[in-house]
Amino acid sequence: MAVVSLIGVSKYYKVGFTVVKALENINLEIKENEFVSVLGPSGSGKTTLLNMIGCLDKPTKGKVIFKGLDVTLLNDKKLSEFRANNIGFVFQTFNLLPNLTALENVEIASSFSNKTKNVRERAIELLNLVGLRERLFHKPSQLSGGEQQRVAIARALINDPEIILADEPTGNLDSKTAEEIMDLFLKLKKMGKTIVLVTHNTSLATKSDRIIYIKDGKIINETIKSV
Amino acid sequence: MRLSKAFKLALRNISRNKLRNSFVVLAFILAVILGGIIIGPVNGLKSYWVSSINEAGFNAIVVIPGRAELGGSGYSPPTKYIKVEDALYIKNKNIKEIVAISPIIIVGFLIFGQNTSSFMAGGWEDLLTIGELKLHKGRFIEERDKNDQEINAVLGYNVWNKYLGGNVDVNQKLEVNLILRQNVLIKTLNVKLKIIGLLEKRPPIPGTNLNPNDAIIVYLNQALKLANITDVNNAIVDNIFISVNDFNNLDIVSQEVVKILEERGYKKDIDFTIVSQKDALNVVDRIFSQFNSFINIIWAVIIIISSLSVLIVMVITVRERYKEIGTLRALGAKRTDVLILFLFESLILSLIGVLIGSVTSILVIQILKESYEFIRYVTMEIILQTYSIIIPEIILASIVFALYPSYRATKIEPAVALRYE
Ligand SMILES: Nc1ncnc2c1ncn2[C@@H]1O[C@H](COP(=O)(O)OP(=O)(O)O)[C@@H](O)[C@H]1O
Ligand SMILES: [Mg+2]
Numbered sequence: 001m002a003v004v005s006l007i008g009v010s011k012y013y014k015v016g017f018t019v020v021k022a023l024e025n026i027n028l029e030i031k032e033n034e035f036v037s038v039l040g041p042s043g044s045g046k047t048t049l050l051n052m053i054g055c056l057d058k059p060t061k062g063k064v065i066f067k068g069l070d071v072t073l074l075n076d077k078k079l080s081e082f083r084a085n086n087i088g089f090v091f092q093t094f095n096l097l098p099n100l101t102a103l104e105n106v107e108i109a110s111s112f113s114n115k116t117k118n119v120r121e122r123a124i125e126l127l128n129l130v131g132l133r134e135r136l137f138h139k140p141s142q143l144s145g146g147e148q149q150r151v152a153i154a155r156a157l158i159n160d161p162e163i164i165l166a167d168e169p170t171g172n173l174d175s176k177t178a179e180e181i182m183d184l185f186l187k188l189k190k191m192g193k194t195i196v197l198v199t200h201n202t203s204l205a206t207k208s209d210r211i212i213y214i215k216d217g218k219i220i221n222e223t224i225k226s227v
Numbered sequence: 228m229r230l231s232k233a234f235k236l237a238l239r240n241i242s243r244n245k246l247r248n249s250f251v252v253l254a255f256i257l258a259v260i261l262g263g264i265i266i267g268p269v270n271g272l273k274s275y276w277v278s279s280i281n282e283a284g285f286n287a288i289v290v291i292p293g294r295a296e297l298g299g300s301g302y303s304p305p306t307k308y309i310k311v312e313d314a315l316y317i318k319n320k321n322i323k324e325i326v327a328i329s330p331i332i333i334v335g336f337l338i339f340g341q342n343t344s345s346f347m348a349g350g351w352e353d354l355l356t357i358g359e360l361k362l363h364k365g366r367f368i369e370e371r372d373k374n375d376q377e378i379n380a381v382l383g384y385n386v387w388n389k390y391l392g393g394n395v396d397v398n399q400k401l402e403v404n405l406i407l408r409q410n411v412l413i414k415t416l417n418v419k420l421k422i423i424g425l426l427e428k429r430p431p432i433p434g435t436n437l438n439p440n441d442a443i444i445v446y447l448n449q450a451l452k453l454a455n456i457t458d459v460n461n462a463i464v465d466n467i468f469i470s471v472n473d474f475n476n477l478d479i480v481s482q483e484v485v486k487i488l489e490e491r492g493y494k495k496d497i498d499f500t501i502v503s504q505k506d507a508l509n510v511v512d513r514i515f516s517q518f519n520s521f522i523n524i525i526w527a528v529i530i531i532i533s534s535l536s537v538l539i540v541m542v543i544t545v546r547e548r549y550k551e552i553g554t555l556r557a558l559g560a561k562r563t564d565v566l567i568l569f570l571f572e573s574l575i576l577s578l579i580g581v582l583i584g585s586v587t588s589i590l591v592i593q594i595l596k597e598s599y600e601f602i603r604y605v606t607m608e609i610i611l612q613t614y615s616i617i618i619p620e621i622i623l624a625s626i627v628f629a630l631y632p633s634y635r636a637t638k639i640e641p642a643v644a645l646r647y648e
Contacts, residue, residue, distance in 0.1 A: 047646070056557055057642035077561050084559020091645065095554040099243050111232045112559030155558070 002065075003162050003194050004053055005029045009062035011048050011217075022048040024217040026062070030163065030196060035189040037205035038198045040214035046198040047167055049214065053196060054087045054165045055079050067162060084112035088156030090166035094148040096140040102127060102151045103136045106158050113159040126154035130184060146177035153184060163194045170201060182207060228564040237571035247540055248576055254536040255580020255621065256587060258529050262617040263588030263610065264595065264602075269522055270613055271605035273515045277508065286474050287357055288481050288503040290467040290488070295500040305498035309488070311447065312460040314467045317487055324480050327353035327470035332462060334450045335407045335416070337443065339390035345383075347405060347443045349450025350468075357468045358429070358439050365397035365424030372423075373448035381424040383442040388428075397422055403443075407454055418453060420445075477503045530621055533580075534628035537573045541632035545569065545639075552636055553644025562637040569636050573629030574622070581618055 011023040022045045030036055030053070038046050051057040052064055055071045064071050066086065074082060096105045106123040110116055127136055130150035140148050149169055156164050166185070170178035182204045185195055189209075197208060205211050206225075213221035241248055293305040314330040329351040337345040354360065355367045365381070372379045380401070387395050395401065401420045406413060420443070429439055448459050456462050471480045481501050493499050545552070552565055560568075589610060595602045 051642045054557070056645075057640075077563075080556065080559050080561040080564075082559075083557065087557075087559075089557045091554070093648075095550065095645075097551065097554075099239050108236070109558045111228045112555075112561070112564065159559075 001032050002029045003032050003034075003067060005063075005065045006052060006059075007063045007065065009052055009059040009064065011045075011052065011057070012060045021217050023052065023059070026052075026217075026219060028212070028219065030194060032194055033189065033192050034210065035185070035195045035208040036197070037208040037211045038196065038214060039200070039202065039205050039211055044214050045217040046214055048217075050165050050167050050196065050198055053163070054089060055083050056089075080112070081114075084109070085114060085159055086162045088159065088161035088164040090149070090152050090156050090164065090169045092168040092171040094140070094145070094152045094172075096148055096151055096155075098140050101137045101139055102132060102143065102147075102154075105140070105151050106154045109155045109158045115159050119158070123154070123158060126157050127151070129157075130154045144177075145173050146180060149173065149177075149181055150184065153181075153188075157188075157193075163196065164188065166195065166197045168198050168200065170199065170204065178204065228560065228567070230567070233564065233567045234571050234575075237568055237575055240568075240572055241575055244544065247543065251536045251540050251576045252580040252583065254533040255577050255625070256584035258533040258621055259581050259584025259614075259617065260588045260591055261529050262526060262621070263585070263613060264592060265522055266526060266617060267588075267592060267605045267610050267613040268602050269515070269518060271609045272601055273511060274609060275604035276511045286472070286477065286504065287468055287470045288477060288484065288501055290469070290484065291500045291502060292464070292466075292498065293500065294496050295502070303497075305493075307493055307498045308463040309467065309493065309499055310460065311462045311464055313488065313491060313493075314464060315460065316491065317467070317469070317484060320487065322480065322483055324472050324476040324483075325469055326472050327356035327468075329353040329357055329468050330447065330464040331437075331466045331468060332447065332450060333408060333465050334454045335405045337403050337405055339386075342390055344438070344441045345386055345390060345443065346437075346441060347380075347445060347450060347453075348437070349445055349447040351447055353470070354444060354468070357470045360429060360439060361427040363425040363427045365422070367424055368444060368446045370446070372446040375449070377421040378418060378445055378449050378453070379423040380420040381426060381444040382422060383426050383438075383440045383444070384428040385438075385440040386443055387422075387425045395422060395425075397424065405453065409454070416453065474504070477505050526617070526620075530624045533577075533621065534624040537577060537625050538628040538631060540576075541569060541573055541629055542635070544572070545632050545636045548636075549639060549644050550647050552639045553641045553647070556639070556641035557645060565637045565639075566633050569633035570626065570629055573625060573633070577622055577625035581621060585614060585618070 006026050006028040009023055009026040010021065013020040013022055026049065038049060040046050048057075052059055055064065055066065055074075058072055066082070071079065071082060097108065100108060103120075103123055106126060107119050110119045124136065127133065130153050132147060132150050132154070135143060135147060140151070143151065170181050173181060178201065185197060186207060189195055197205075199205050209225050211223045212219055290309060292309045294301070294303045296302070311330050314328060317325075318328045331354070332349045334347050334349055336343060337347060339345060350368075352367060352369050360367070363384070367381055368379060382391075382395070387393065391401075399422050401422055403418055403420060405416045405418050407416055426439065451457070451459055451462050469480065469484065471477050481503055485495050485501060488499055489495060495501075555565065592602060592605055592610065596605075
């Protein structure tokens with residue numbers, strides 16, 4: 001069963017008098033509990049692709065069907081609610097709120113969704129899961145890069161989303177920490193999560209179920225891990 | 228996002244830019260202080276004037292010789308002076324709305340130690356009714372006093388209680404130096420008075436600078452005798468006071484008196500001016516409505532300046548949190564959540580400022596009371612009344628001005644903002 005399907009999705013940006021084709025006729029299906037890596041050079045359209053899957057932006061052409069629902073038809077308000085309840089984002093630069101503790105950073109994401117019960121307990125549980133049991137009340141400035149990214153992953157999980165979208169989550173981390181974060185994603189996959197991971201790191205990507213190669217806004221290759 | 232959550236988050240965000248935000252808070256503190264010390268005293272002064280005019284219970288009209296502009300400083304002397312006989316003439320007309328009438332002549336001033344504000348006034352027995360004077364002891368002047376060998380005097384509250392130290396009594400003799408008020412020459416006269424009555428304290432009579440508490444009142448004829456004037460009927464009066472039975476009859480009686488005086492060859496607004504409590508209230512109203520519109524302009528400027536500080540600071544804050552707004556939107560925050568978040572943030576800043584400002588303003592007013600007499604009339608009630616107007620206004624203005632940056636924040640596209648480094 002597909003979590004999300006992109007059907008003929010294109011995304012164009014108008015820059016001055018020229019049109020930048022960030023994505024061109026993408027057809028893609030992401031299945032439940034699948035761990036997909038997206039590889040490609042800088043500017044190839046990886047982030048744009050993730051934004052389409054994550055309902056953060058609407059395609060110029062094509063449809064995004066999320067669990068049977070055409071999300072391109074939703075208005076901004078409905079789309080926000082949809083993101084809150086179904087999508088977990090992880091960013092390269094962690095994007096934690098600097099004045100909130102690790103725990104509060106995780107909790108805050110629940111205030112936009114309809115999963116508002118036992119937030120504190122679940123947040124603590126998740127920080128436990130990502131290995132930050134001892135860092136609940138630390139501010140982002142008191143955490144290392146790897147720890148901040150773990151908080152961000154816990155935050156992405158608080159609403160128990162259908163899919164986790166990570167845009168170069170290890171891009172700002174050293175290789176050892178990057179491995180640890182990758183291991184964490186693999187652990188989540190084992191727990192039944194669906195994950196799309198954008199990365200530059202080929203060796204990390206090989207650990208996922210499927211690698212999508214993207215260039216100039218088009219999928220140029222796809223490899224599926226032989227089990 | 229629930230409002231309570233948004234409020235909490237806004238509160239947390241404020242502590243991120245303490246210096247910048249404290250400017251906004253300061254702007255609101257100053258606004259409330261300025262509002263308090265400008266608008267408060269104006270309201271205080273007005274309510275003091277109105278209440279003292281009413282409280283004086285002065286259902287009276289005053290005939291002033293010459294042309295006097297009430298509430299202004301203009302005065303020109305008459306061409307023909309009003310005399311005691313005119314007062315007598317009005318009295319003998321027996322106008323039914325008139326309950327009391329008396330001319331008043333200030334024959335001179337008295338010095339008790341350092342104090343020079345005491346004066347000797349000659350008048351008739353009706354002064355008791357007109358001035359709503361109350362006797363603490365003894366009796367008031369009466370017509371029979373005019374032929375008495377002794378000079379029978381009634382002492383105002385300050386005179387007997389303060390200037391004479393309180394150790395005087397009825398029937399006691401009092402020797403004073405009276406500085407006669409004559410046109411050119413200043414002559415001091417040693418006079419012996421017999422105290423016949425002591426007055427209770429009473430508020431000053433508005434519209435005149437006569438403070439009955441500072442008066443020594445003697446019967447008109449006796450007062451004039453001290454000044455060597457024997458032709459009482461032809462003596463020039465300082466004022467004629469006329470008490471009217473009802474506030475609503477002030478106009479009728481005024482017109483009647485004008486008619487009588489004109490018949491007797493005086494020209495209104497040249498030889499005499501008539502002033503009533505109604506005029507006094509009208510003048511207070513006129514002055515204050517002018518003053519109010521002037522102050523409202525100043526107040527509007529103050530509000531706009533303080534609200535501009537919110538606008539500017541919030542514009543900077545929104546720009547600074549550009550990426551953060553993108554993150555919140557990615558996490559599912561709606562445009563309205565973003566709007567509320569920034570509106571709350573502005574609101575909290577202005578509320579903190581208003582809160583501190585309100586308390587400070589009260590303190591500042593207390594301190595200013597030491598040096599500025601007119602601020603003494605700014606009671607706590609007036610301060611609170613002033614706050615009930617200015618605080619909602621200032622908060623409303625801050626919200627209106629915060630709408631622009633907050634609205635701009637809602638227009639941030641998450642996909643674009645997240646790209647921002
Ligand atoms: N908002 C935008 N306006 C104009 N061009 C954009 C915008 N967003 C992305 N692009 C362009 O689209 C292309 C794909 O960008 P992106 O998806 O960020 O690539 P990647 O994530 O693979 O580096 C790039 O050429 C980029 O410059
Ligand atoms: Mg990218």
